[in-house]
Amino acid sequence: DAMVIQNPRYQVTQFGKPVTLSCSQTLNHNVMYWYQQKSSQAPKLLFHYYDKDFNNEADTPDNFQSRRPNTSFCFLDIRSPGLGDAAMYLCATSARTSWHEQFFGPGTRLTVL
């Protein structure tokens, strides 16, 4: 089945130690998104890619970066994780022709010690 895959499902890192989260998709969608969902809060869009064009939300901290080397893969890099970055990180995709529906991966839960 076509899907959105996130690895790892659980990630533990130390305060200040860079971490990378991975997302891959078999849907061949043009658009990929990263959301941050803190405990008991709504998911919040960090940034998205339309093809190779990167679009950052205005309030996304500089500590968060992203890479999309090809259509299938997208990475979220946290350069110096703080305790406040502990959250569920959700990757989603949508197709240009059906932009209204986003397909979500299962998420990566990040713990910062």
Next chain:
Amino acid sequence: AQSVTQPDIHITVSEGASLELRCNYSYGATPYLFWYVQSPGQGLQLLLKYFSGDTLVQGIKGFEAEFKRSQSSFNLRKPSVHWSDAAEYFCAVGTILTGGGNKLTFGTGTQLKVEL
């Protein structure tokens, strides 16, 4: 800026009972509205969406929602709840992004518990 309010953080219903989850939105233009469901350990799954036209929309798993512009609401309903419906439900408003895709602004979610 758009925003979404889900006033009920937790709701408990008995299996077989009817369900209504409330959602209010704030948006300057005609809203694109969505309901997503998130089961434990799973990603978000789209239940239904409203763009225009008929204000009563049908979704998957027997859910429906009604758009009421005068009340800025988009409440989710199900006539008879099943134990497998226990999950977290998110209402969202969508904004079209330049070049394609849409930004979802979510409410804080309603956790549904189903009693057998």
